[in-house]
Amino acid sequence: MKAILSAGLIALGSVSAMPAFAADRPDLVIAVADNPPTLEPAKELSNVGTRITYSVFDTLIRRDFLSGEGGSGSKLVPSLATSWKRIDDKTLEVSLRQGVKFQNGADFNADDVVFTFSPERLTGKESPLPQGRAYFGVLDHVEKVDDHTVRFVTKAPDPLLEQRLASWASWIVDKDDWLAKAKDKGYAQFPVGTGPYMLDEYRADQYIRLKAFDGYWGGAPTASTVTFKKVQEPAARIAGLVSGEFDIVTNVAPDQIAQIDSYGDVETRSVVLANSHVLVYNTHNPVLEDKRVRQAMNLAIDRKLLVDALWDGKAVVPNGHQYPEYGDMYQADRPNFAYDPEKAKKLLAEAGYKGETIVYSTEPNYYLNALPAAQAILEMWKAVGINATLNVVEDVDTIPNDQLMVRNWSNSTRYPDPVGGLWNTWGPFNSAQKTWQSWSPTTFNEVGGKLETTLDHDTRYKLAVQLMDIWEDEAPGTILYQPLETYGARKSLKWQPYTFYYMDLRPYNLKDEAHGQ
Incomplete structure (x- = not known):
């Protein structure tokens, strides 16, 4: 069993032993129309849920939305996996990144991958994902080769297995942490992943606040905190953006684009969604x-x-x-x-x-x-x-x-x-x-x-x-x-929306010129 920091060091999913936040990083506030009722990544596969869980968890493989034609995300790049290869029509071998830590300080290894894709998590009767078989019904099992190598074995040839590992229902969880919290359903509100931000405070009817995880394998996050504040009225979201209360606002209607773009320090950013x-x-x-x-x-x-x-x-x-x-x-x-x-x-x-x-x-x-x-x-x-x-x-x-x-x-x-x-x-x-x-x-x-x-x-x-x-x-x-998804944002905030509902806040897609980044 992996060593996990004691409960006394953990409060609301954060670890007190983590490095202190850099003083020059912003505290971002994102105004959203709604927040998810749970942060269990296998259950909350929704438009409002994935915008948050995408920054808390990592997949083995990542879709690259920043390069390629039209930002389609068809290109696959390494994430928690460093490489992968087909052994035969039904077997994919995956090499795992070493030295990765979960947000509770536990080491990431093959046991977490095997558990994440187990029936208990995804396809069994008691799994948290009712539609699990829609994503991984073709999967037979995942076997551990060593601590940093696993093999995915399917029931039949699967031309899309690599894409499945880069998409919904594939966020990797800490096996021991999940099992410790699952009985009382505590994981839904206190999740632990390997992503750049970890949960700080959860009040879904008002806001969900994440804080930077400075142990993130992909580099130190560029924001100190990110708060997803529930603001249902579109006019209130826009007013807050213009006043500086909010850094990003979601769900901007097309007839509001010109109004936002008329201001000097804010702008709209739009994508037609897939x-x-x-x-x-x-x-x-x-x-x-x-x-x-x-x-x-x-x-x-x-x-x-x-x-x-x-x-x-x-x-x-x-x-x-x-x-x-x-x-x-x-x-x-x-x-x-x-x-x-x-x-x-x-x-x-x-x-x-x-x-x-x-x-x-x-x-x-x-x-x-x-x-x-x-x-x-x-x-x-x-x-x-x-x-x-x-x-x-x-x-x-x-x-x-x-x-x-x-x-x-x-x-x-x-x-x-x-x-x-x-x-x-x-x-x-x-x-x-x-x-x-x-x-x-x-x-x-x-x-x-x-x-x-x-x-x-x-x-x-x-x-x-x-x-x-x-x-x-x-x-x-x-x-x-296909709807036009429009965000309002500070011009000094360099962040690109995707043709998906993922809100990617990783260092490569989030810089703040107002804070010298």
């Missing part, structure tokens, strides 16, 4: 069980109008559930989503739709423009004869599955490949099928399973086309657009 806002339909609901009704709902949505009216033309409507980041797996010639109200009316008539009420449920603040988008879509549906009403609630997940008809959601591509997008989010182990039980496809799951375990590119490409064809025909939901 993420889509989507709708989810309960295909088991009697009103929605005929796919022609769902197809009609999709055909009635004028996505270009939504983008122009709500996003100042700066969001993007993808041609299918895919992204250019997929490289040679991207279906560039795939037709765009159609807008055809007349065909929608015809399909409704063929399906025998008689004006039954369809309820669209949404939260008011979680997704930017969620409420105005819902209001606009309801009017588009009404224009083709759909009787739709809006249900605004604080937490859509509190609605029983059998009462949920339509909800909004977002789909991020976990890896730059169809397996990381459409298959991961709509497959049998993620929310649509497992949690909400809104869709129970057979052919879709068969095709996706083949796509996930096939190495030949041409065969995979055909399977990916088939998978998307099925999804669009069955219409268990639809894509609206």
Whole structure:
């Protein structure tokens, strides 16, 4: 068992024996619309959660968003692993970085890696990640070769194993620390990772404060503390940025960009995300069980109008559930989503739709423009004869599955490949099928399973086309657009947002000219 500093040296996840903070480092305050209810990295795989956990934890391999075409993050670079190689179609050997410390002073080694990817952590019935099999269902086991070498062995060939190790659900935890805290669920609020910042204070309904971990293997962090302050009102976030109260603000609406850019010392920084806002339909609901009704709902949505009216033309409507980041797996010639109200009316008539009420449920603040988008879509549906009403609630997940008809959601591509997008989010182990039980496809799951375990590119490409064809025909939901994610920031703060919700505050991506960095 590894040596761990005594509990007397640890307070709120920080270690008193760590070096004192440098006087010239800033205390950053980031105003966010919401904070996560837990910092357990295997559980809080959300837009608001990953922006924080990304700086507390490391993965074995890292996606490089700062180089390469368009900052797609397709390039993989070392992190806690220094190198990796394929032994055969089912085995990946990984060499681990030596001399790395966890934030509690414990040594990082192969035992932590084996445990992080164990069923207890990721895929078992009692694991903290309900959708664990969506990420690592193909993994058979991880074996320790020596203290700094491990082998990942899969059940079938996995073309994306390296990408999985660089993405969601792959943040490395300290085995002994996790086991000591898991019984009383203490790990969720007092996590320990190897990242550049460690937890200092946790009050999720008000703020979450991180402090620099000067023992970070990647170099001393460039901020002394980082506070994620919950400020739900967009106007209050902007006012705080302009006044100097906040250093960065999130979720800036497009119509607020010009206002922020008009000031001399602050500016906006925008990226179109490799993420889509989507709708989810309960295909088991009697009103929605005929796919022609769902197809009609999709055909009635004028996505270009939504983008122009709500996003100042700066969001993007993808041609299918895919992204250019997929490289040679991207279906560039795939037709765009159609807008055809007349065909929608015809399909409704063929399906025998008689004006039954369809309820669209949404939260008011979680997704930017969620409420105005819902209001606009309801009017588009009404224009083709759909009787739709809006249900605004604080937490859509509190609605029983059998009462949920339509909800909004977002789909991020976990890896730059169809397996990381459409298959991961709509497959049998993620929310649509497992949690909400809104869709129970057979052919879709068969095709996706083949796509996930096939190495030949041409065969995979055909399977990916088939998978998307099925999804669009069955219409268990639809894509609206890829949102524009805009941050407001001090001009003197050199920080680059990514096409993902990660907020990377590592030294290579965070400098403060106001503090001489």
